[in-house]
Amino acid sequence: MENLLAFGCLLLTLVLYWLAKKLYRRTGNWWSAPLLAVPLLVIGAVVVGHIPYHTYFQDTHWLSWLLGPATVAFAIPIYEQRQVIRKHALSLSCGVLVAMPVAVLSSVWLARAFGLSELLQKSLAPRSISTPFAMATASSIGASPDLTAVFVVITGVAGMLLGELMLMLLPLRSRLAKGALLGAAAHGAGTAKANELGAEEGVVASLTMMLGGIATVFAAPLIAWFV
């Protein structure tokens, strides 16, 4: 019975993801964005059905497992875009080196100022980078990778909602800066938005996201010492 339920959970996750993706592509409504709708619906189903998390995770852990190979897969776009990296090495590395400490420090300091627990402070620290990098950083700094994954998703939604507003407010001249804004602050969700603006914005956003993720993983001992 439990095995059947676990398999049902996997099936439900896959079907909801597929439906949300289709709906979002057709309508473009922000509430049907798979990033927002699928976790909310699945969490709702698990809560309403009183399904224990270990039952939910029994079969869906295969999906989580694929985050590993997905991190490896980042090598391919980085290799393909090596010309862009070489051409804009200076502004890209400035962007990454500034974005990373600002994201980590402001998350930790704000969390501390709002009186959130140490576990929450730590788990918020890597929230602005892509999920596989964020979860890897979380486990090496003694945070909860699960909580970090949730915060990464909330960050993605925040980035989708705030991105356009900030692009309007800030006096930015280059496409490079617009792409970096979205990639550094809102990882994959920001990159998707940047691709809507233009190809160059998209490439820069994905590069900022990937390089920022790698830099944060390597800075993990520093973050652990700081938090």
Add this chain to the structure above:
Amino acid sequence: MKNLPNIAVKQSLSTLLQVVLLSLVWLLASRLSHSFLPAVPAGVLGMFLVLAALALGWLPLAWCKSGARWLLAEMLLFFIPATVAVVQYPQLMGSIGLRIVLVILLSTVLVMTVTSLVVDAGYKFEILLKRRKRQHGVS
């Protein structure tokens, strides 16, 4: 007539094989990271292995491109199970949850502002450098 579905099947099969290849690299990397380099997460180590193999020409791009594209396009699906883990933390509902969302919103605005202004300045500097180089080249 019969060729069209054949091509589609062949393509998905080759994407699947490439995903398997990247998964094997990940398994190898997690072995390596586990026994030699515990400081580097397996995924990042695997990424550098593939990057090196591509740069040295040991691995043709065509052998991993469609698999990588699929993995990255569907990445959202892979982290949904982790987000569902939030049901184990009912204490996050209410005031604490609200404070967390506020932290994320404020920090996101800050990251967006600082990063984009710095990159814009860096871009202007890049143009300046290029112009100076060109002038020196001419004179």
